[in-house]
Amino acid sequence: MTPKVVLVTGVSRFLGGHLAARFAANPDIERVLGVDTEPPPRDLLRRMGRAEFVRADIRNPLISKVISTANVDTVVHASVTANPAGPTGRTAMKEMNVIGTMQLLAACQKSPKVQKLVVKSTSAVYGSSSRDPAVFTEDMGPKDLPSSGYAKDAVEVEGYVRGFGRRRPDVNVTTLRFTNFIGPRIDTVLTRYFALPVVPTVLGYDARVQLLHSEDALAVLERATLHDLPGVFNVGGDGVLLLSQAIRRAGRLNLPVPSAAVPTVGGFFRSARLVDFSPDQMRFLNWGRVIDTTLLKKDFGFTPRWTTQQAFDDYVSGRGLKPLIDPEMIEAAERGILDAAARFR
Amino acid sequence: MAGARVIPLHDPERDAARRSRHVEVVPEPAQQQSGTPDWERRLADLLSFARRRIAGDYQIDEFGFDRDLTENVLMPPLKPLYEKWFRVETIGLSNIPMAGGALIVANHSGTLPLDALMTSYGIASEHPASRHMRMLGADLVFRTPVLGALARKSGQTLACNPDAERLMSSGELVGVWPEGFKGIGKPFKDRYKLQRFGRGGFVSAALKTGAPIIPCSIVGAEEIYPMIGDIKALARLFGFPYFPVTPFFPLLGPLGAIPLPSKWYIEFGEPIRTDVFGENAADDPMLVFNLTDQVRETIQQTLYRLLTQRRNVFLG
Numbered sequence: 001m002t003p004k005v006v007l008v009t010g011v012s013r014f015l016g017g018h019l020a021a022r023f024a025a026n027p028d029i030e031r032v033l034g035v036d037t038e039p040p041p042r043d044l045l046r047r048m049g050r051a052e053f054v055r056a057d058i059r060n061p062l063i064s065k066v067i068s069t070a071n072v073d074t075v076v077h078a079s080v081t082a083n084p085a086g087p088t089g090r091t092a093m094k095e096m097n098v099i100g101t102m103q104l105l106a107a108c109q110k111s112p113k114v115q116k117l118v119v120k121s122t123s124a125v126y127g128s129s130s131r132d133p134a135v136f137t138e139d140m141g142p143k144d145l146p147s148s149g150y151a152k153d154a155v156e157v158e159g160y161v162r163g164f165g166r167r168r169p170d171v172n173v174t175t176l177r178f179t180n181f182i183g184p185r186i187d188t189v190l191t192r193y194f195a196l197p198v199v200p201t202v203l204g205y206d207a208r209v210q211l212l213h214s215e216d217a218l219a220v221l222e223r224a225t226l227h228d229l230p231g232v233f234n235v236g237g238d239g240v241l242l243l244s245q246a247i248r249r250a251g252r253l254n255l256p257v258p259s260a261a262v263p264t265v266g267g268f269f270r271s272a273r274l275v276d277f278s279p280d281q282m283r284f285l286n287w288g289r290v291i292d293t294t295l296l297k298k299d300f301g302f303t304p305r306w307t308t309q310q311a312f313d314d315y316v317s318g319r320g321l322k323p324l325i326d327p328e329m330i331e332a333a334e335r336g337i338l339d340a341a342a343r344f345r
Numbered sequence: 346m347a348g349a350r351v352i353p354l355h356d357p358e359r360d361a362a363r364r365s366r367h368v369e370v371v372p373e374p375a376q377q378q379s380g381t382p383d384w385e386r387r388l389a390d391l392l393s394f395a396r397r398r399i400a401g402d403y404q405i406d407e408f409g410f411d412r413d414l415t416e417n418v419l420m421p422p423l424k425p426l427y428e429k430w431f432r433v434e435t436i437g438l439s440n441i442p443m444a445g446g447a448l449i450v451a452n453h454s455g456t457l458p459l460d461a462l463m464t465s466y467g468i469a470s471e472h473p474a475s476r477h478m479r480m481l482g483a484d485l486v487f488r489t490p491v492l493g494a495l496a497r498k499s500g501q502t503l504a505c506n507p508d509a510e511r512l513m514s515s516g517e518l519v520g521v522w523p524e525g526f527k528g529i530g531k532p533f534k535d536r537y538k539l540q541r542f543g544r545g546g547f548v549s550a551a552l553k554t555g556a557p558i559i560p561c562s563i564v565g566a567e568e569i570y571p572m573i574g575d576i577k578a579l580a581r582l583f584g585f586p587y588f589p590v591t592p593f594f595p596l597l598g599p600l601g602a603i604p605l606p607s608k609w610y611i612e613f614g615e616p617i618r619t620d621v622f623g624e625n626a627a628d629d630p631m632l633v634f635n636l637t638d639q640v641r642e643t644i645q646q647t648l649y650r651l652l653t654q655r656r657n658v659f660l661g
Contacts, residue, residue: 131484
């Protein structure tokens with residue numbers, strides 16, 4: 001069933017905005033509504049074309065009015081985010097994530113027109129620890145529940161979504177658990193992290209990192225909206241990078257920090273407004289996380305176009321990250337040494 | 346269930362293995378074919394390895410296994426230990442399939458898990474398919490900084506059913522030491538006495554994936570660090586499962602960490618098939634218990650047989 005009226009939350013951010021733009025370009029969809037607390041940046045707004053922007057706070061019951069008066073039949077909840085707006089934004093982010101979802105779901109439950117709900121969740125709900133299996137499937141849970149930050153928000157959001165699904169069994173609910181996004185255009189904690197000239201890591205740990213190209217993420221969200229694919233799906237690119245390997249591929253220098261000094265260093269980066277890592281993201285840098293995407297390929301019918309490695313390389317070249325040591329120099333040095341060796345023969 | 350097993354006094358396979366070792370001594374003429382000398386080719390390998398590492402140009406699998414690093418950096422230092430120090434002799438390598446999932450179950454001993462390292466080196470270097478054994482390790486290993494990262498890079502993963510099943514169903518050779526710390530940290534007087542085999546989780550994982558179980562008996566590892574005491578207070582202080590006291594450790598300090606050069610035998614027994622029990626075999630606890638016992642008994646009997654054949658701990 002192709003939806004008639006789509007409401008997208010979080011349109012002033014990359015995913016929500018570009019998703020609204022994709023729906024606006026689709027002639028089968030009659031109306032596209034974008035909701036956010038602040039207007040999207042101008043270039044994003046231009047892309048969104050005929051999509052209408054509604055400046056509303058989903059934490060406010062007003063959202064209910066928007067949904068019922070516009071006869072919204074499909075809601076894409078893409079505003080749950082891991083990136084706080086500023087150094088003090090974490091409380092606001094939590095409110096937005098959790099209270100916002102509650103209000104939005106309450107509004108959806110009241111409106112009989114709503115037929116479909118697509119929720120952008122995260123694989124952070126699986127947590128990250130040394131006692132976890134190497135690869136998470138959809139039926140697994142975290143070993144210890146994330147106690148703070150984005151991961152906890154996402155767990156709570158998913159709980160409310162499940163509750164909504166029970167109360168409105170007629171609505172198709174698709175929950176998408178994304179890995180971290182990467183790409184030349186998207187701006188996340190991780191893209192800022194890898195752009196640092198010297199990248200701090202935790203000494204003695206090397207996380208397995210699975211990434212998803214932001215274009216693939218958009219395609220998955222679009223597919224979930226245009227088709228009826230209820231369920232919970234892991235979404236991530238194929239393959240895995242080690243954190244140290246990713247840093248090398250980006251041509252950065254790795255600065256191992258002893259675990260005891262990690263909070264201090266994290267605090268420095270936060271106050272310098274370089275990268276703002278929450279404790280659960282710090283844990284992610286210790287252990288990493290890999291998810292199984294068999295269901296995505298088989299049941300959901302989507303295979304990501306970029307593997308983790310390709311997505312990362314696309315990010316590196318798209319951002320124009322200059323490696324500190326030129327790879328051509330290394331190759332030249334290799335050839336030079338071999339030539340010298342051949343002369344000694 | 347299993348019935349009585351016939352244990353030959355002179356294992357033809359083992360004799361064959363002994364004979365084949367003599368054949369191997371003949372130097373391979375293939376080395377000098379192109380004009381470039383050996384050291385130069387090795388230098389080229391080294392340089393291209395260094396370039397790959399600097400550029401991050403290598404592949405790891407979803408468990409974090411870094412084949413490039415394992416084959417070029419982690420494995421080579423084990424060679425002298427395997428060939429010269431312990432003079433490991435493998436028996437029945439042909440019981441390990443050339444491809445496809447299989448589960449190697451072995452006895453654990455020696456205070457430090459050198460037996461696991463030697464078994465995995467033995468299979469990688471002597472098995473015709475040079476397969477990498479993916480071992481299931483304790484939670485403690487992966488919690489420890491450096492060690493945990495190294496364990497993942499060398500292909501090990503946490504001992505849990507989802508990981509074991511995932512590895513075996515993707516056709517990997519999995520190694521498990523079900524005695525765990527009870528086996529590796531047992532006192533010297535209990536040597537070659539198998540401890541409890543966990544809860545048989547490995548058997549249900551094999552049943553679920555239909556992978557054969559290959560019992561593996563290791564003789565010689567018990568004598569490398571004869572553990573005559575255990576300082577519980579220190580173990581608790583460091584968070585170790587035990588703090589070993591051997592005749593030389595901690596008495597001689599770091600010198601005491603040199604293992605005694607015992608002669609090792611690693612015997613791989615006949616595979617026990619698990620794909621003949623039908624669909625929901627893994628949910629039948631009695632079957633799981635029986636299979637666990639069968640594997641345990643096989644290893645224990647093989648250990649006794651190898652021990653009676655051994656004349657000297659150090660000379661074999």
